[in-house]
Amino acid sequence: MQSVDDPRFPACAGGNTYDVLPMPYQVGGHKPKDASDPPYMLRLQPRVAPHCSNPSSTSSNDATPPPRLLKVIQAGDKGTRETAFYHKLFGQDGMDGLKEDEINVWRSLRPFVPCYYGVLTRSDPTGNPRRYLVLEDISAPPNPGVNNGLSHCPTILDIKIGLRTYAPWATLQKQKRERDKYIHQEAVGFRIVGMRVYDADTKSYVVEGKEYGRNLRPEEVLFALARFLGRGRSLGVGGHARNDPCPGSLRSRQAKDGRQGGESERQKGKGEACPEGEGAVPEMERGEQEGAVRRLDWFIARVAALLDWFQGQACLCFWSSSLLFVDHQAWDRAWGRGPVSWEPRGQGARKEGAPPEEKGALDVRMIDFAHVQVREGGDEEGVEGGEDGWEAGRKNYAQGLRSLLEHLQRLRREATSIDP
Ligand SMILES: Nc1ncnc2c1ncn2[C@@H]1O[C@H](COP(=O)(O)OP(=O)(O)OP(=O)(O)O)[C@@H](O)[C@H]1O
Numbered sequence: 001m002q003s004v005d006d007p008r009f010p011a012c013a014g015g016n017t018y019d020v021l022p023m024p025y026q027v028g029g030h031k032p033k034d035a036s037d038p039p040y041m042l043r044l045q046p047r048v049a050p051h052c053s054n055p056s057s058t059s060s061n062d063a064t065p066p067p068r069l070l071k072v073i074q075a076g077d078k079g080t081r082e083t084a085f086y087h088k089l090f091g092q093d094g095m096d097g098l099k100e101d102e103i104n105v106w107r108s109l110r111p112f113v114p115c116y117y118g119v120l121t122r123s124d125p126t127g128n129p130r131r132y133l134v135l136e137d138i139s140a141p142p143n144p145g146v147n148n149g150l151s152h153c154p155t156i157l158d159i160k161i162g163l164r165t166y167a168p169w170a171t172l173q174k175q176k177r178e179r180d181k182y183i184h185q186e187a188v189g190f191r192i193v194g195m196r197v198y199d200a201d202t203k204s205y206v207v208e209g210k211e212y213g214r215n216l217r218p219e220e221v222l223f224a225l226a227r228f229l230g231r232g233r234s235l236g237v238g239g240h241a242r243n244d245p246c247p248g249s250l251r252s253r254q255a256k257d258g259r260q261g262g263e264s265e266r267q268k269g270k271g272e273a274c275p276e277g278e279g280a281v282p283e284m285e286r287g288e289q290e291g292a293v294r295r296l297d298w299f300i301a302r303v304a305a306l307l308d309w310f311q312g313q314a315c316l317c318f319w320s321s322s323l324l325f326v327d328h329q330a331w332d333r334a335w336g337r338g339p340v341s342w343e344p345r346g347q348g349a350r351k352e353g354a355p356p357e358e359k360g361a362l363d364v365r366m367i368d369f370a371h372v373q374v375r376e377g378g379d380e381e382g383v384e385g386g387e388d389g390w391e392a393g394r395k396n397y398a399q400g401l402r403s404l405l406e407h408l409q410r411l412r413r414e415a416t417s418i419d420p
């Protein structure tokens, strides 16, 4: 059984034009507990269908529709809340009853959130129906079909925002579970829940799971962000490049705690990945550093724009929501070089040296809305979690986002003050 409940889902009439595949790049979030547990995330990969037009394509020679992400709708209130949020944000009729200024608030949030294409129901291996949100897959190659010769190898970072990561309506047990996850959550204001960094030297990924972020001390967070911005190479900032090549790793922690070094778990996705050997995060060369600073500028501008949007509205609050950062790198197979930024080809308007955003090489979006708090109809109506919860939510998200912005800005200052 496979059906799409929403007519806006971009399928061609008269046939199934997508294959359902494992999601290649899931860095955070729920994962199957064992082989019998069906996947939470899947990729809907289009079959090449020249007669099928791509609604988001800007290029006439790009006939391949982009892949979509299927995210399972979680049981109970979390799934209902997230589905209702996406439906309202992207639904044609979802904004009925909102005032004009509220509609504007919702609409201006859209560029910060993956597009939503409806709900898809499909059978799990035991024949039971499972419902999925169909979302824009922001880790998929932008403009597929025009990049022959480039292998797409995105670097991805998932950051959970907030001084605390539980909603006002969370049970006491849930509050404790969340508080125990990261003792520095309130001080830092966010935590890294996963990271996937493409390593140009080995042409493979270094994967950091949730334990990595939970082990970072506040003074180590900058270095962890620099690993993402530097594509696995050190920007030479944060004071850890030489004496601690991989803060947050099991080995690093054990060394600090005076214990024996542990086994490195590179690429097992267990959160302890760290290249072998001291100084294993190589420092950047000058040209590479300029690219990293340009990427940093782009991300800083986007996070600042999101903070502006958040502070300029009073309709929505986000608990335990993430920002997903993507750096769309590629490996040029023909020339054997990389990583290079993903550049949509065959588009005459693209200039050499244009900033990365013009090339669609970078992305950052909000994800995970299982604990979104919505206020409708102005001040006179109540809000779930109560007034105190609402006020706490505004502070929680804004301060978390501001702290992330300040970390990125500090990274930029430090990166540009280094002697060549
Ligand atoms: N729109 C998207 N495009 C690409 N990848 C995505 C998208 N949404 C989610 N992902 C991937 O899936 C991971 C988990 O996403 P998400 O946080 O939404 O899941 P979750 O199971 O609800 O998380 P949690 O366990 O924190 O509640 C992300 O880290 C990212 O790798």
Ligand SMILES: O=P(O)(O)O[C@@H]1[C@H](O)[C@H](O)[C@@H](OP(=O)(O)O)[C@H](OP(=O)(O)O)[C@H]1O
Pocket (backbone or CB within 6 Å): 029, 030, 078, 165, 174, 210, 320, 370
């Ligand atoms: O980081 P982990 O260990 O994977 O933990 C999960 C993750 O933090 C989820 O964000 C959380 O769901 P929500 O915050 O969305 O509730 C879930 O909570 P749960 O155990 O209450 O389901 C955790 O199990």
